[in-house]
Amino acid sequence: MNIKQRALQYTVNLRRKESYAIQSKAEKVQVRAFSFQDVSKAQQVYSASLFECCGNEKDKKVIKAKKDFEEALAKHKIRMDALYPKDFICDKCHDACVVNGTICSCSIKTYVDALRKESGLGVNTFTFNDANLDIIEDEKAKANLEKAYHQMKVFVTKYPNVKKNTFVFSGLTGTGKTCLSQAVANELINKGFSVKYVSAFKFNNDMIAVRTAPIEHQQEMLEDYLNSDLLIIDDLGTEPITRNVTLEYLYLIISTRQEKNLTTIISTNLDGDGIMTRYQERIFSRLTSKAFSLSYNFEGMDLRKL
Ligand SMILES: [Zn+2]
Structure with missing residues (x-):
């Protein structure tokens, strides 16, 4: 199911x-x-x-x-x-x-409450209206975040009639990328779409479980990763890389979802070079594909310190 x-x-x-x-x-x-x-x-x-x-x-x-x-x-x-x-x-x-x-x-x-429960977002109901960007003093960080919020708002409004489907929110911890991805998740859940939200660490554990499960169960275990309307992998780069698992399944999931025009948001502390080094060429090129992908760089101060 x-x-x-x-x-x-x-x-x-x-x-x-x-x-x-x-x-x-x-x-x-x-x-x-x-x-x-x-x-x-x-x-x-x-x-x-x-x-x-x-x-x-x-x-x-x-x-x-x-x-x-x-x-x-x-x-x-x-x-x-x-x-x-x-x-x-x-x-x-x-x-x-x-x-x-x-x-x-x-x-x-x-x-909608059940969709939220199934998503893995927990009790989080953060939406665009809850975001207060005025508390950001750093002008450049504020401008970057405002731009990202604006574009993601437009995306959610037009959804599912959208062209881009893969978003990379890149920046240091606490720069607002997790909040933005949660806002997108909640907006889509409120519109009745299915969302799967996982930390990169949980993603890796789930993929180890898939890899070691009997083959007849693997498809069912991958169902939400491959077919939910929106998949969010939070904090990519913080998980351990497991040989024959992490990169293989990450590629399978990202490429399958791009071909089906399903939305994926990846938040990461890594920049482009970091992604290239850690996840290699074919994942990097999927995440930076001109046809499917958009990247945002969340530069600036740590919002959690405010
Ligand atoms: Zn009724």
């Missing part, structure tokens, strides 16, 4: 639980309501009237019996809709949480 399927499954399961809770609560209300003799009797009269009038709810006799039933309930402070809740919480999707192949409006919030 991919991220979107898992998020949908979570959404549907939650709806089932909500629906079950409503029905179980109603059952308790029923037991209580019919323990009162007047309610029980009024309900019997109402049922009998419906039977007599072949279910015609507009018949005067039925209307009166229903009113009497409601009044009997009201005496005990019981509402009819608590006694007999609707069959579905949402009339639009009948609790399938999907209408015409898209997530129903009743379930968007749950689905």
